[in-house]
Amino acid sequence: MNKMNDDFILSNGYKIPCVGFGTWQTPDGDTAVSSVKAALRFGYKHIDTAAVYGNEKSVGTGIAESKVSREELFVTSKVWNKDRGYEKTIAAFNKTLSDLGLDYLDLYLIHWPANSKQFTNWDEINLETWRAMTKLYKEGKIRAIGVSNFLPHHLKSLMKTEIPPMVNQIEFHPGQMQNETVDYCKKHNMLVEAWSPLGTGRMLSNDTLKEIAAKYNKSVAQLCIRWCLQNEVLPLPKSVTPSRIKENTEIFDFVISDEDMSLINSMDYCGGSGMNPDEVKF
Ligand code: A2P
DSSP states (O other), X not given: OOSTTOEEEOTTSOEEESSOEEOTTOOTTHHHHHHHHXXXXXXXXXXXXXXXXXXXXXXXXXXXXXXXXXXXXXXXXXXXXXXXXXXXXXHHHHHHHHHXXXXXXXXXXXXXXXXXXXXXXXXXXXXXXXXXXXXXXXXXXXXXXXXXXXXXXXXXXXXTSSSOOSEEEEEOBTTBOOHHHHHXXXXXXXXXXXXXXXXXXXXXXXXXXXXXXXXXXXXXXXXXXXXXXXXXXXEOOXXXXXXXXXXXXXXXXXXXXXXXXXXXXXXXXXXXXXXXXXXXXX
């Protein structure tokens, strides 16, 4: 990957720009509008949002006001947990599309798996939600479909369906690599996307990372984003600050050495959100 609009190729052949702009915790209204506009101005081609972020209308306004042609853009959203199941997923998708002011999505994800702590029939629920995703995909309303926060045992049944997930978006940053899930996804031709590639900012004060970043004359944020790409994971850094939004695109003029990659890859668990998909109560 050499620039923001270089692509990963999904299992169905669809192209996905290699860095996405995250919008989790971006306040709705002017902040969301202006940060999306800044991202598109600084070269992002890929915006990641979700119904539960509560900012889809503003994200859509930012996209519209940027006047970037729709074909050049890649837009992802996610179906929230209260909308699991066939009918509800289709209704949620239609609302998302209308809130974003778009007529198709590039990627739609199941935000979290139904888990066994909350549901005895969790697998069935995930399959029903997936049936809706598949229908929307076949109708051409979504160019690619996937999941988020799914662990291998949540993925097993979906892998046996007609159209298996193309993407799994998980928490991924130095200190939280989820190797088992990443290996499973790679083995099954599923692209892994990183939410919170900076550990929601928590990794920025890490001494090991500070030391390594300094060697390359880069910030820790740039190191973390580059590190995702070199692990073949698609980073989704979030910022509402124009200078940082720009800084986070300047990641193609250095290469992390194999030695430093190994050092970061072997860091002990740290900086994680602590949200375990098998345990969460939402
Ligand atoms: P802000 O949005 O106020 O600019 P993550 O992508 O892992 O979720 O991390 C997002 C957090 O990291 C936000 O608090 C964001 O702050 C902060 N952040 C994003 N990019 C940078 C950067 N280049 N330097 C410092 N902080 C950053």
